[in-house]
Amino acid sequence: MKLMVFDVGGTDIKYSVMDESLERENMGSVPTPQDTRENFFKALKDIFDQFKDEVDGVAMSLPGFIDSKKGRCNGGGWLKYNQGMSIGPELSEYLGAPVHLANDGKAAALAELKRGSLVGCENAAVYIIGTGIGGGLIINGEIVNGKHFTAGELSLLHTNFDKWTDPDCMTGLNCSYRSLIKMYIKEAGLAEDTKLNGKEFFDILKSGNEIADRVLDEYAMLNAKNILNLNYLLDFEKVAIGGGISRQPVLIERINAAVDKLCKEADETYGFSLPRPEIVLCSYLSDANMVGAYLYYQHDMK
Numbered sequence: 289m290k291l292m293v294f295d296v297g298g299t300d301i302k303y304s305v306m307d308e309s310l311e312r313e314n315m316g317s318v319p320t321p322q323d324t325r326e327n328f329f330k331a332l333k334d335i336f337d338q339f340k341d342e343v344d345g346v347a348m349s350l351p352g353f354i355d356s357k358k359g360r361c362n363g364g365g366w367l368k369y370n371q372g373m374s375i376g377p378e379l380s381e382y383l384g385a386p387v388h389l390a391n392d393g394k395a396a397a398l399a400e401l402k403r404g405s406l407v408g409c410e411n412a413a414v415y416i417i418g419t420g421i422g423g424g425l426i427i428n429g430e431i432v433n434g435k436h437f438t439a440g441e442l443s444l445l446h447t448n449f450d451k452w453t454d455p456d457c458m459t460g461l462n463c464s465y466r467s468l469i470k471m472y473i474k475e476a477g478l479a480e481d482t483k484l485n486g487k488e489f490f491d492i493l494k495s496g497n498e499i500a501d502r503v504l505d506e507y508a509m510l511n512a513k514n515i516l517n518l519n520y521l522l523d524f525e526k527v528a529i530g531g532g533i534s535r536q537p538v539l540i541e542r543i544n545a546a547v548d549k550l551c552k553e554a555d556e557t558y559g560f561s562l563p564r565p566e567i568v569l570c571s572y573l574s575d576a577n578m579v580g581a582y583l584y585y586q587h588d589m590k
Contacts, residue, residue, distance in 0.1 A: 291585055292343045292385075295392065295577040296320060296350035298419030301401050302574075303335050305342060306582045310403065312575070314339060325369040329382055336383050345386035346379070347585035349395035349577040351420070353437040356588060359389050362437060366419055388585040392416070394431050394439050394579075394581030396530055396570065397424025402583055405528045412524050414570060415442065415515060416577070417531035420460035427522065445514065452557070457587030463511050465533045472503045480490030489538050504542055512546035519565050530570035530577075540569055 292314075294300040303318050304312040318335065321327035337345065351365030359376015380387040390398075396414045400406040406414070410429050416422030423442035425432040432439040443460025451457045461467060465486050472489055473482050476499050493500040515527050531541055544567050554561040570576045 289344045289586070291345050291347045291582055292350040293341055293578045293581050294332060294335075294346065294350075295395075295575075295581065296348060296367070297305075297392070298351065301331060301335075302578065304575075304578060305339050307346075308586075312578070312580055320367070322367075323369070324456075325373065328367070328369065329379060332379065334489065336385070340383075340385065343385070345388070345585060345589065346383060347388050347578075347581040348389075349390050349392040349581040350375075351392050351422070352396050353441070353564060354389050354391040354394075354561045355437055356388065356390055356584065359387065361389075364438070364441060386589060388581075388589050390584040391424075391437070391440075392577045393422035393424040393442070394433065395424070395578075395584060396422060396572075396576035397426055397431050397440070397580065398583050399572050399576045399580035400528050400530075400540075400570055401429075403579065404576065405568045406526055411522060411524045412528070412565075413440075413518060413522070414528045414530055414576065415511070416463055416570075417463070417511070417529065417533045419464055419466065420515075421463050422531070422577075425522065435489055442514070443520075445478065445517075447514070459514055463507075463514060465531070467510075468503070468507045470531070471507060472500055474500050475503050486533050486536075490538070493538070504538070505546070508539065508542035509546040509549075512543050512550055515543070515565070515567065516547060516550055520562060524565035526566045526568055528568050528570045530573060532574040534569055534573055540567065543567055 290307050291308045293304050300317045302317045304315040306312050337541040353362040353364045361373045363371045376387045376389050390427035396416050406412045413425045414424045423440035425440045445459040448457040468483050551561040551564050572579050
């Protein structure tokens with residue numbers, strides 16, 4: 289079975305044609321429309337129409353509180369025009385093909401649990417660094433959805449109880465890759481409107497830039513604190529880091545170093561620290577959402 293697979297993010301829509309061996313071909317990406325659902329649907333159709341004679345259906349991962357059975361986005365996510373909307377049935381009619389939706393973080397978690405870095409885990413999580421922070425929780429070997437499909441919405445975690453309504457104190461903003469860029473621009477004294485992407489930041493880092501090095505340590509510590517807070521609650525065996533930025537090995541190295549430092553400080557302060565999870569790369573890196581979307585379709589659309 290071949291499927292057209294979409295990974296809808298806040299910035300880009302990635303796509304590929306995928307078969308049962310999870311081999312991907314015709315991969316590409318287009319900017320995610322930011323204005324209307326009509327333009328969102330049109331962007332999907334423009335891609336789908338190129339491959340519609342090759343595929344049996346459409347598997348899609350996207351942000352938000354996704355009810356996969358009804359094909360509905362109940363809320364949340366970066367794409368406001370999808371909130372509270374039925375998407376799957378309408379898109380299926382529009383494209384003339386079966387459509388299955390899955391939350392992006394849960395799709396990544398399923399990919400890693402079934403075929404990737406989390407195979408065999410009972411309690412684990414994926415932590416996807418992108419426009420926000422995607423999350424997928426695995427408890428007792430199963431993906432956790434929650435009554436309202438909101439389990440694993442790590443972007444909504446607050447990091448400062450004294451500033452509950454400040455969006456800059458939410459994980460989705462202060463731990464996203466955009467936050468890393470924003471931190472560097474500020475520390476380097478650059479103009480606020482400076483254009484810089486993740487690859488350019490890591491190129492600066494590799495050149496030996498001390499400011500970039502310090503900023504990456506600070507950024508890794510923010511993520512390490514979030515991961516440990518989750519671990520205190522759920523006692524993970526592993527946490528798999530994904531998203532485009534995860535392709536930089538130094539990021540995982542710094543997050544692991546920050547976790548070690550926090551655990552050591554806890555031990556010195558309190559006389560003990562809880563077991564820490566193994567922090568690893570997602571096997572599928574930034575493609576985990578697409579692989580998981582395929583696996584969800586394969587399971588749910590039998």
